[in-house]
Amino acid sequence: MSPSPRSSPRPTIKDVAAEAGVSTAAVSKAFNRTGRISEPTRLRIMEAAARLGWSPSASASALRRSRTRTVAMVVSRATDVLGADPHFTEVITGLESELSPRGYGLLLHLVSDVREESALYERLVAEGRVDGAVLTGSRVDDPRPALLERLGLPSVLLGAPDGIALGQQEAGLGEAVRHLLDLGHRRIGYVSGPDDQVHTGFRRRVFTEALAAAGLEPVAAIATDFTADAAVAATERLLAMRPRPTAIVYANDSIAVCGIGTAQRAGFAVPRDLSVIGYDNLPLGQWLYPGLTTVDQHVRLVGAAAARALLARCGEDIASPPLTERPRLVVRESTGPAARSTA
Amino acid sequence: MSPSPRSSPRPTIKDVAAEAGVSTAAVSKAFNRTGRISEPTRLRIMEAAARLGWSPSASASALRRSRTRTVAMVVSRATDVLGADPHFTEVITGLESELSPRGYGLLLHLVSDVREESALYERLVAEGRVDGAVLTGSRVDDPRPALLERLGLPSVLLGAPDGIALGQQEAGLGEAVRHLLDLGHRRIGYVSGPDDQVHTGFRRRVFTEALAAAGLEPVAAIATDFTADAAVAATERLLAMRPRPTAIVYANDSIAVCGIGTAQRAGFAVPRDLSVIGYDNLPLGQWLYPGLTTVDQHVRLVGAAAARALLARCGEDIASPPLTERPRLVVRESTGPAARSTA
Incomplete structure (x- = not known):
């Protein structure tokens, strides 16, 4: 420029x-x-x-593009989801671990849809408010990267498969499925996120392919909007199936915790009657009893790596090595041997 | 001006x-x-x-003070605490519910101490970056309100007793203690937050006075830094006491959940052997089993009210009615009749 x-x-x-x-x-x-x-x-x-x-x-x-030392993060998830999901504090903590030592602040905006989000980026750029943007929730046919490129605003996309190599993503969920197969589970259900998010389709495919490698199919794969209500409903639906699944894999820890509570409240012991696996490895999972078996996708490291990549694109002199940590299964107490055949 | x-x-x-x-x-x-x-x-x-x-x-x-439509929130809690505690997403959700419809963004900065926080406010004001500030974690001898007044930056303090009338605060914790007394509990422990936070001393006093009204004393009141590790250690200490407390009140839901997990892992059933009460009423508490009995302090409403008050101080034409919702006890499944006398 x-x-x-x-x-x-x-x-x-x-x-x-x-x-x-x-x-x-x-x-x-x-x-x-x-x-x-x-x-x-x-x-x-x-x-x-x-x-x-x-x-x-x-x-x-006056002479060159100003450094505002501010990075935008526009969250377009519904208010209720943001509030319920500690995932966001983890992401923010990871971002801040790289931003704050360099005096950068994170400008948070909440919007209700992509249209509003796009308008906001145009305003922030027009007013010279930010040096870059962290995009969350990679969506199918996402219009934002093209918009930001047109606006000349450096950006980085969180939670997109291109952020982490596909093979690494598979490692985590594939490990989860193989762990259940090793424990004798054959009827495994899956509770996913919203269909319009890129990772939803991607993870479901990895899940299905890992089962297919053992000659199995999911008993059901139910999409949710990541709210607690939807997680409870999906769990109740799976538990009402005959034959009942002996294990359920959830697309994040928050809905997995809802799933465990729902099963326990209905009289099923975890993991005796039902094994449960989450995704994220939020701090909470280790303090519950039974401790949550989950896929650690290194949320904070992903946030920190995204911040480094963005700072480098903003012209900061900072190394931006690729994230080498692979998602990995963390086995705790919520998974156990498959229950004997139930009617 | x-x-x-x-x-x-x-x-x-x-x-x-x-x-x-x-x-x-x-x-x-x-x-x-x-x-x-x-x-x-x-x-x-x-x-x-x-x-x-x-x-x-x-x-x-050029002619008048600019409206940046940006409000600062500087968080000085340790990184690990921010990440572990969903309380912050609730506060942010409440703030955003008032800020985003008016096109305001929330500028988040993480700092390691009050000195760094003060320097940051001076820089934000000098550079004209924000219209106001939301202060969190009211501390004993807090230097920030005086600083911001000197800088001429409108601000509002979250989590301070002056935000909600003292009598209302008492209502919640007092109700919690009376609920336990009604269930026959006489040996009740308390696990609090850090001693340098205003609400720590305040809530402990309310707790102690509610017990004193029944002629009782806490079996112990243990301060923590709100980390999970500290919550586990405090719970283990209380459970090792002889005679053992039959109920524990925790200063927030996150550490209460850690406490329940710790008790269950040690072989105690909740609430049969131990009743537990949290504070905040985070969404999580209702999805766990047993569901968490807790004091609902209306975190989102507090955040929304703070945002309205701040926007009014920033010159926005907005009504800023006082928060009338009183903290109230929400009884779920983690409290029950006191266990019979234990050795």
Whole structure:
């Protein structure tokens, strides 16, 4: 991007220094928080800068694209899902672990659909509010990457198969299915996320293919919108089947926990009557009893890797090595030998 | 705040209109997304504005304080705690329910201590990045409200007793204690949060006073840093006491869930051998089995009320009625009659 040809007089750091009666070095110190400078002086400089409408970023943007040290994350999932799913705090924690040491903030916006999300990106870019964007929830026919490329906004996509190699993704769910097969399970159900998310179709295919390799089919694969209500309903449907499945794999830990509660409340012991596997390895899973067997997809590391990749695209001098951690099965207490044949 | 006396020529909406070959009304429509305007025209206008360095907010700030439509939330809790505790997604969901319909974003920053947090506020204010701030985790001798007042940044404090009247706070925990007393419990333990948080001392006092009203004392009150490890350790300590407590009240749901898992893993049935009460009423509690008895402090409503109060302080035309919902006990399955006397 070449420097824009603007030349209209804007306040400079020299104007601020003159206004505050200090050196330009002092102004720089006050804003960068380097070197020693007294609190009253810092305040006088900040006030002078505010009066003149000067700030380091505004000044820099006169000649080159400004660094806002802000990264947008626009979440378009329904409010109820965001609230219920600790997955998001894990992702945010991973992102922040790379952003905050570099002074970057994460600008969170909640939108109700892709149309609103697209409009928001246009506004954020037009107003020069962010340096880049973290996209969540890769969808089928996702219009966002093309939009952001057109807008010239660096971005990174979380939760897309291209973020992690396909073979690595398979490793986790394939391991889960083989673990159940080894325990003697033959009737295995699957409770997935929404059909319009890329990972839903992908994981279901991996699940189905792992069963097919043993000459089996899923007893059922039920899609949900990831809400607790839908997870309860799907679990009840599976438990009402005759013959009943002896194991259920859930597409995330939150709905797996709902599934365990639903089974226990209906009088089934986990894992004696029903084995359960989740996906994510959220911290919660290890503190419940029985502890949740789950696929660790290293949510925080994925968030941290996404942040590094995005920072590099934003021009930060930062190494962005590919994520090498493969999803892996974490066996705890919610899986056990298959129950004997039930009517 | 009187208008600043600056008069240096900045690009105006007229310059943008001329550059894009449209009317100023069209520029306004393109940025405000009002009225009908074709996508190619909108893009041409955005590009013209970008070339000239014009944006609605930058333009407005030449004369008056700019509206960034951004609110800061600086979280200073340890990374591990943020990740483990779904409480934050609930708070954020509540905040966003009021912010996003008005086009506001939430700028999240993670810091390691109050010093870093204060420096960050100064930078955000100096750079004109935010219109206001949501403060979390009210601490003993909290320096932040005074700092923000000095900086002139509107703010609102979440989780402080002044956010909700003291008597209302008492209602919830007092109800919890009376519920246990009614069930015949006499040996009740308490597991709290960190000692430097205002609500820790406050809730412990309410807890202790409710017991004192029945002529009882807590068998123990153990402070934790809200991590799962600390919750497990505190629970093990309480369960090792002789005579053993028959009920434990936890200062939040996350550590209560850890406590239930710890008790069950050690062979105690909940609620037969041990009754457990949490605090927050996170969605998870109702899906576990046994369902968690807890104090509903209306986390989302508290977040939404805080957002409304802050928006009003930022000059938005918005009603900010006081939060009238009182914390209340939600009885589920984790509490039951006190176990018979144990050695």
